[in-house]
Amino acid sequence: MRVGIGYDVHPLVPGRPLVLGGVTVPYPQGLLGHSDGDALIHAIVDGLLGAAALGDIGQHFPSSDPRYRGISSLWLLDETRGLLEARRWRVTGVDATIVAERPLLSPFIPTMRERLAETLRLPLDRVSVKATTTNGLGFIGRGEGIAAQAVATLEEFNDAGF
Ligand code: MG
Numbered sequence: 001m002r003v004g005i006g007y008d009v010h011p012l013v014p015g016r017p018l019v020l021g022g023v024t025v026p027y028p029q030g031l032l033g034h035s036d037g038d039a040l041i042h043a044i045v046d047g048l049l050g051a052a053a054l055g056d057i058g059q060h061f062p063s064s065d066p067r068y069r070g071i072s073s074l075w076l077l078d079e080t081r082g083l084l085e086a087r088r089w090r091v092t093g094v095d096a097t098i099v100a101e102r103p104l105l106s107p108f109i110p111t112m113r114e115r116l117a118e119t120l121r122l123p124l125d126r127v128s129v130k131a132t133t134t135n136g137l138g139f140i141g142r143g144e145g146i147a148a149q150a151v152a153t154l155e156e157f158n159d160a161g162f
Contacts, residue, residue: 001092002154004051006043009147020098020105020146021112021129022074022119027103031146034063038073040098040129040148044116045073045080047096047152052089077119089154091120095128096150101141105131 012018016030021040031037045057054060060083061068061076068076081091094116098105109129117127134141 002051002053002089004047004049004152004154006046006048006050006150006152007147008039008042008046009145010037010039010042011145012143018103019073020108020148022072022077022115023108023111025103025105025108029143035061035068035071035073035076039146040096040112040150041073041077041116043148043150044094044096044152045076047094047150048080048084048091048154051152051154052084052087054083054087074115074119077116081120084154088156088158090157091122091152092155093122093126093128093153094120094150096130096148098129098131099134099140099147099149100131101133101136101143 010031010033012029013032014029016032018025018027018030019036019038031039042057049055112129113124113127117124139145140147
């Protein structure tokens with residue numbers, strides 16, 4: 001079994017949809033980024049790549065590449081799952097925390113888990129998403145950005161698929 005960790009931060013700006021875990025959360029600001037800015041999925045992708053020692057999201061999906069402009073990060077997650085499977089790694093679990101002062105994310109977490117589990121082809125009980133605040137401290141507390149952390153586990157499979 002392998003374990004990887006991922007971390008990401010994006011600035012909150014007006015005029016962008018707020019997308020986290022593949023879910024559009026109603027809010028007057030959204031995350032700035034080359035893709036849809038989904039910091040939660042980016043942290044998960046980095047956790048998955050880290051578990052297989054396959055570098056980071058920027059190496060596989062460079063922001064200089066126009067193909068990834070405005071792309072749904074769920075697609076990046078699906079690509080990452082495929083890339084791991086091609087190297088005989090099966091995703092076995094994800095646990096993540098979103099750090100955001102606003103908006104209240106708990107109503108959206110069940111749908112985020114469903115989208116992530118579906119994309120990773122995992123049962124729901126192997127995908128955990130949590131949310132917390134910084135109690136007003138720092139750039140997150142001031143509402144200037146949103147961060148996410150994730151841990152992912154992988155197992156190797158053999159030719160028979162086990
Ligand atoms: Mg990112």
